[in-house]
Amino acid sequence: MRRPSRNLGWRPSPRRVELLGRLLRSYAAQGLTQTKVGFTVSLGAACVGFVIIMIGVVTALGGATLTQAGGGGSGRAQAVEPVLAWLKDRYPTT
Numbered sequence: 001m002r003r004p005s006r007n008l009g010w011r012p013s014p015r016r017v018e019l020l021g022r023l024l025r026s027y028a029a030q031g032l033t034q035t036k037v038g039f040t041v042s043l044g045a046a047c048v049g050f051v052i053i054m055i056g057v058v059t060a061l062g063g064a065t066l067t068q069a070g071g072g073g074s075g076r077a078q079a080v081e082p083v084l085a086w087l088k089d090r091y092p093t094t
Contacts, residue, residue: 060080
């Protein structure tokens with residue numbers, strides 16, 4: 001029994017193969033460029049978020065708010081008081 005031929009009589013011309021190769025390389029390069037930009041933006045956003053979180057931690061544990069320049073009293077209590085007041089207003093105990 002004879003196997004059917006996979007060659008259906010159509011062969012791309014060398015010019016067409018070259019064009020398709022250039023197109024594929026171009027698409028791959030564009031995809032890598034977009035990926036690089038997306039990664040850079042994500043990394044920047046992560047850094048900004050980390051800085052914001054660290055400012056909050058330092059403010060809560062370090063003893064001073066960012067607007068204080070050395071006022072009296074416990075800085076930790078002054079930093080936490082507004083949060084506790086908001087929580088008491090938001091979730092009153094009965």
